[in-house]
Amino acid sequence: MKILFLDIDGVLNSRFWSDANEREISEGKFIDSEKVMLLSRIIDETDAKIVLHSGWRFWFDDNLNPLRDEAVYFAEILKGHNLFIYDKTPDLTTEEIRKSKKFSLVKAREILLWLNKYDSIEEYLVLDDLYLNNQEIEAHQIKTDADIGLTEEIVIEAIMLLNARTH
Template sequence: MKILFLDIDGVLNSNFWNDANEREISEGKFIDTEKVLMLSKLINETDAKIVLHSGWRFWFDDNMNPLRYESIYFTEILKAHNLFIYDKTPDLTTEEIRKTKKFSLVKAREILLWLNKNDNIEEYLIVDDLDLNNQEIEVHQIKTDATVGLTNENVVEAIKLLNAKTH
């Protein structure tokens, strides 16, 4: 099984998109549908399962049912492109990390913990705009630029990395 650890902010939206879409954001629609099309191409060409490792994962219950309008909208947009969230990473944040929003300090450990608890992972990739401060997983990360989010170049690279063993 191939896994795509997906961050949302800075990946499926961007500073540039946010500035141009204030009305959508005021309606709780934080997702750039152009980025979802790119994600769809990535998933269709790799058959990877999406594991949410964004702060957005707190907007879902343990069965990945959305708990807030933003996550309901996100789920519906994914579904429209035949995409589904397989799972989410565990939460290792502390009150201090949540207060200072320094999630990059624990994201790598959360991903490694998820990988250790799940068998049959042949390849994994992380798409995130943050530096995850961990050399072990750094080679498995495509770091997006938060100002533009996911790009076609990121998608081509991701497909190549996820399909490396099967081609």
């Protein structure tokens, strides 16, 4: 099984997109559909499963049902591209981390904790706009630019990395 650990902000949206889409954002639509099309190419060409490791995972219950309108929209736009959330990483945040928004301090440990639950992981990739302060994870990470988000170049690199062992 291949896993794509997906962050949302700075990956499926961007500062550039946000500035140009204030109306959509005011309607709770924080996802750039063009970025979702790029994501679908990665999934189509690698058969990777999506594991949310974004703060957005708190907007879904344990059965991955959306709890907020933003999450409903996100799930619907994914479904429109035949994409689904497979799972989400565990929560190791503290109140202080949530207040200071320093999620990068625990994201790598959350991913490793998730990976340790499974034996059948052939390959994994982390898409995030943050440095995750862990060499093991960074060896499997493509860091996006929060101003731009997911790009064609990243898609090609992601497909190559996720398919490295199978081709």
